[in-house]
Amino acid sequence: FRTWLWVKIMIESGERNQQATAIAADIGNPKRIYFLQQEIKLLSVQQLISCLPLLLELEVSLKQGASEMSTLQTKVIELCQVCRGN
Numbered sequence: 001f002r003t004w005l006w007v008k009i010m011i012e013s014g015e016r017n018q019q020a021t022a023i024a025a026d027i028g029n030p031k032r033i034y035f036l037q038q039e040i041k042l043l044s045v046q047q048l049i050s051c052l053p054l055l056l057e058l059e060v061s062l063k064q065g066a067s068e069m070s071t072l073q074t075k076v077i078e079l080c081q082v083c084r085g086n
Helices: 002-012 018-024 032-040 045-063 068-084
Strands: none
Touching: 002 018, 002 032, 002 045, 018 032, 045 068
16 A cells, blocks of 8 residues: 555656656556556555555454454455445
């Protein structure tokens, strides 16, 4: 998600150079940028930013011993809601 966020920020800032985007997003292969752009073309920067705290909550919950399946299912639903714009 952080990689997607970096790529989306670079796109929205007007950056068209795949090499520059790859450097900013810490991606070793600049040709991968095209595929990442395709994956995130329907998402906004705000949606991607909103996903990060949910993923952190998921990580913390799992590390604190929460029920894996129910925690994962809940966070996946929340991530889907964010990405759908609900």
